[in-house]
Amino acid sequence: MVDQSKSGIDTLTVAFIGSGVMGEAMIKGLLSQELLPPERIIASDVRPERGEELAAQYKIRPSVHNRQAAAEADVVVLAVKPQVMHKVLVELSGAIRPTALVLSIAAGISVQTIVDGLGVGAVVRAMPNTPAQIGMGMTVWTATAGVTATQRDTARAILAALGDEVYTDEEGDLDRATALSGTGPAYVFLFLEALVDAGVHLGFSRHVAERLVLQTMRGAVEYAFRSHRHFATLRNQVTSPGGTAAAAIYQLEKGMLRTVLSRAIWAAYQRSIELGRGEDNRSGSEL
Numbered sequence: 001m002v003d004q005s006k007s008g009i010d011t012l013t014v015a016f017i018g019s020g021v022m023g024e025a026m027i028k029g030l031l032s033q034e035l036l037p038p039e040r041i042i043a044s045d046v047r048p049e050r051g052e053e054l055a056a057q058y059k060i061r062p063s064v065h066n067r068q069a070a071a072e073a074d075v076v077v078l079a080v081k082p083q084v085m086h087k088v089l090v091e092l093s094g095a096i097r098p099t100a101l102v103l104s105i106a107a108g109i110s111v112q113t114i115v116d117g118l119g120v121g122a123v124v125r126a127m128p129n130t131p132a133q134i135g136m137g138m139t140v141w142t143a144t145a146g147v148t149a150t151q152r153d154t155a156r157a158i159l160a161a162l163g164d165e166v167y168t169d170e171e172g173d174l175d176r177a178t179a180l181s182g183t184g185p186a187y188v189f190l191f192l193e194a195l196v197d198a199g200v201h202l203g204f205s206r207h208v209a210e211r212l213v214l215q216t217m218r219g220a221v222e223y224a225f226r227s228h229r230h231f232a233t234l235r236n237q238v239t240s241p242g243g244t245a246a247a248a249i250y251q252l253e254k255g256m257l258r259t260v261l262s263r264a265i266w267a268a269y270q271r272s273i274e275l276g277r278g279e280d281n282r283s284g285s286e287l
Helices: 021-032 048-058 066-072 082-092 111-118 130-134 149-160 172-182 184-202 206-227 231-237 244-254 257-276
Strands: 014-017 041-044 061-063 075-078 101-104 123-127 137-143 163-167
Touching (some): 014 021, 014 066, 021 130, 041 048, 041 066, 066 082, 075 082, 082 257, 101 149, 111 123, 130 137, 137 172, 149 163, 172 257, 184 206, 184 257, 206 231, 244 257
Parallel strands (some): 014 075, 041 061, 101 123, 137 163
Antiparallel strands (some): 123 137
């Protein structure tokens, strides 16, 4: 549990503009770490039933009025999709307190866009990922010069409630983080799915294959965390000359796994930049 006396945010009011998956993950993290009492959290959403659902589960304050929620808050969390951010900024313009901190988790939306749209100076841009829902997230974040030291501590405490966090002075790192860690769980889930399907093809039941794959992945990642060794060293430990791992890795390299992953991450990076520009260059053939 985070020490409230050190975080200093237990008397603040935090309003979430958008209460989807990541908004709920942040609310859950704040409450589970006991950083805020539930009555200090406002969840604003266009769907009344969503607010009622969150209020019933977490005892927070629901709202369907973004401007009203933002006007009450010391910290305004913009947890909306980047495609609707412009509309939200127009709606909130002039409603946010001059002393409030704005924290955006919208992919691709620059801090300057938020500063210009809201007329505020204290803006934090962050890129968390979905494991934040269980307190195991990875968040990269940056802040404008208008963010005070106290507000930085507040932002860090909020983001640390989701898992690990890394601060950067270079805003471009946020688009890179969007492609690598923000979108990263999707790559892992696809890889898990492929491994399970391969196990079923070998003859395992899907239930057994899922159990084998999940524990193998969990154990390998935890082992990598604890060993502090280069990933190539760890791979070499299980790759005997002429053995099964060597045969499998040969096929993965022949299929250009590294190249495909690199291209996928680059595509995600480019898409993050497009979203920030308000572009939608998706073709009809895109999955």
